[in-house]
Amino acid sequence: MEKGKISSLQMAMLLYPTIVATAILSVPSITAKYAKQDLWMSPIIASFIGFITVFIAVRLHKLYPDQTIIQMSQQIVGQVLGKVISFFILFFYIHINGEIIREYAEFIVSSFLFQTPITVIIASMTLLCGLAVYGGLEVVGRAAQLFFPLFVIPILLFVPLLSPNFELGSMLPILERGMLPPIKGAIVTSGWFTEFFLIIFLLPFLVDKDKGMKYGMMTVLAVMVTLTVVNLVVLWTLGVTTSSKEYPLMNAGRYISYADFFENVEAVIMAVWIIGAFVKVSVLYYAAVLGTAQWLDLADYRPIVWPVGIFLVQFSFWSFPNTMEISRFNILTFPFYGFFIQTMVPLLLLVIAVIKKRKQAGGKAG
Numbered sequence: 183m184e185k186g187k188i189s190s191l192q193m194a195m196l197l198y199p200t201i202v203a204t205a206i207l208s209v210p211s212i213t214a215k216y217a218k219q220d221l222w223m224s225p226i227i228a229s230f231i232g233f234i235t236v237f238i239a240v241r242l243h244k245l246y247p248d249q250t251i252i253q254m255s256q257q258i259v260g261q262v263l264g265k266v267i268s269f270f271i272l273f274f275y276i277h278i279n280g281e282i283i284r285e286y287a288e289f290i291v292s293s294f295l296f297q298t299p300i301t302v303i304i305a306s307m308t309l310l311c312g313l314a315v316y317g318g319l320e321v322v323g324r325a326a327q328l329f330f331p332l333f334v335i336p337i338l339l340f341v342p343l344l345s346p347n348f349e350l351g352s353m354l355p356i357l358e359r360g361m362l363p364p365i366k367g368a369i370v371t372s373g374w375f376t377e378f379f380l381i382i383f384l385l386p387f388l389v390d391k392d393k394g395m396k397y398g399m400m401t402v403l404a405v406m407v408t409l410t411v412v413n414l415v416v417l418w419t420l421g422v423t424t425s426s427k428e429y430p431l432m433n434a435g436r437y438i439s440y441a442d443f444f445e446n447v448e449a450v451i452m453a454v455w456i457i458g459a460f461v462k463v464s465v466l467y468y469a470a471v472l473g474t475a476q477w478l479d480l481a482d483y484r485p486i487v488w489p490v491g492i493f494l495v496q497f498s499f500w501s502f503p504n505t506m507e508i509s510r511f512n513i514l515t516f517p518f519y520g521f522f523i524q525t526m527v528p529l530l531l532l533v534i535a536v537i538k539k540r541k542q543a544g545g546k547a548g
Contacts, residue, residue, distance in 0.1 A: 184386075184472060184483070186320035190393035193384045194401045195330045196323060200465045201232075201405045203458025204282060205374045206337070207289070207429050209409055210416040212513055213367035214425035219353050221417060221424070224367030225409035231525060232375030232402035238528045239378070240395045243385040245535050251382045251528065252476040258535045265477065267527065272473050274523045276490065278516075279466040280497025281508065283307055286459040287498070288505045293432065294452055304498050311464040312491045315471055316484055319387055322464050329457045336454050337408065340435070341415055343447075347437045348418040371409070373517035378402060379524035383469040428505075467494065 188196075213221040246254040251271060256264030287303040295303070314322050357364075378398065385394050412431060416424055419434040427433045435447050471490050475483035502508045 184319055186318040186323075187387055187389045188319055188323035188384065190388055190390050190397040192323040192327055193381065193388060193394070194397045194404075196326045196384065196461060196465055197378060197381060197398070197401045198404055199326065199330070199333050199458040199461040200380065201374050201377055201401075202337075202408055203333075203455065203462045204285065205371075205405075205409055206412050206431055206458075207455065208509075208512055209371055209374070210413050210424055210430040211427055212370050213413060214417070214430070215367075215513075216370065217363040217367035218359070218422075218425075219355075219417065220357060220359075220364045221367055222353065222410050222413045223364035224371050225406050225413065227365060227368035228371035228375050229402055229406035231372040231521065232378050232405065233399060235376055235378045235525050235528075236381060236395070236398040236402055238525065238532050239382040240385065240398060242528060242532050242535065243382060243391075243394065245532075245539060247391070248386050250386060250473060250476060251379075251531075252473040254535070255531055258531050258538065267531075268473065268477050271523060271527070272470060272477060274519070275466050275470045275473070276493055277497055277501065278520075279463060279470060280494050281501050281511065282459070282466065283463055283494060284498035284502055285505075285508050286455070286463070288508065289429070289455065290452070292505070293429070293448070304495055307459065307463060308491050308495050311460060311467050312487055314460075314464045315468045316487045319384070319468065322461075322468055325464070326461050329461065333454055333457045333461075336450050337412070340431075341411065343438045343440075344415055344419055344434060348415075349421060350418060352417050352421040353414070370513055370517050373512070373520040374409075375402070375405070376520040376524040379528060380465055380469055382528070383472060428509075467491070470494075 209225070210221065213224040217224050242251070242254060246257060249257070252268045255267045255271075258264065259267065283304055286307060287300045290303050291298060291300050314325055378401070381394070381398050385391065388394055416430045416434050419437055420427065420430055424430050432448060432451055435451050438447050467490070471483045471487050474486055474490060478486075480486070502511065
């Protein structure tokens with residue numbers, strides 16, 4: 183079905199923007215609501231979910247090396263129950279991708295293109311990502327590799343450019359209210375780290391499968407460091423007002439000003455967001471299309487690329503009436519929704535698979 187191959191490094195370049203793209207805009211504000219000045223600790227605590235999720239995905243992959251979660255679930259718990267579990271996984275990715283496209287469009291309209299109909303932005307992003315997905319995994323992987331420096335370098339430059347505005351005392355006193363507030367912030371942030379389960383759709387197509395675990399864990403570490411640094415930069419720049427901002431990184435970017443010439447870098451943040459959103463939507467789109475084709479036992483996934491794209495556009499409108507509901511979903515629902523579908527269900531499947539394999543090995547030995 184999928185003839186393309188990517189390297190473990192390309193896989194990491196796909197996963198890193200997939201997690202970071204939406205997190206750098208939302209996480210500082212969300213974690214600040216719970217953890218206050220200790221918001222920088224929340225991504226560190228939440229990263230444990232990322233490490234566990236990658237470990238589960240790689241272990242499942244080693245048991246069923248050439249299959250995605252859609253195929254292996256039928257091998258583990260039987261065809262009927264496997265189809266049911268796979269359906270909910272596919273629904274999750276289509277639903278979440280619709281939410282991400284809507285969030286992307288709302289950000290663009292509210293921050294820059296005020297007069298542009300949101301339908302145009304949603305449809306154009308879906309079409310662009312659909313073209314990449316139609317080209318196959320290699321096209322998506324090479325696009326991510328091409329855009330990766332354009333995504334990472336601006337994030338790295340934010341630290342030195344904003345450093346004159348830092349108030350390091352904003353992070354004091356540390357743990358004033360104990361560990362509970364950072365843990366609450368970590369629970370919300372963990373939703374993003376559960377998305378590392380997308381690695382299960384990429385591992386079967388690696389040319390260097392032995393490096394899958396290594397690069398997966400390195401990507402979790404890189405995301406954790408990035409979110410921690412972003413949280414600190416926003417806290418040092420905005421202080422206690424961080425929790426009241428919808429897009430704190432955007433507000434922090436407005437403080438950058440050098441010689442009355444280098445300023446108004448909001449356009450750079452928008453460019454980073456667009457690049458990251460493109461990679462994220464494409465990866466989720468690819469997982470949904472490939473998984474749906476495997477669920478329907480099709481020989482090729484390309485004929486359903488555009489029908490799934492129509493579903494994504496529809497879900498972007500059906501799911502949420504406004505940005506307030508998106509924010510409520512990200513805070514109250516997504517962490518538990520993502521954890522259940524992308525960590526708990528795979529863990530249960532892994533436990534059953536390991537028990538089955540041991541019984542089969544014992545039966546053969548007997």
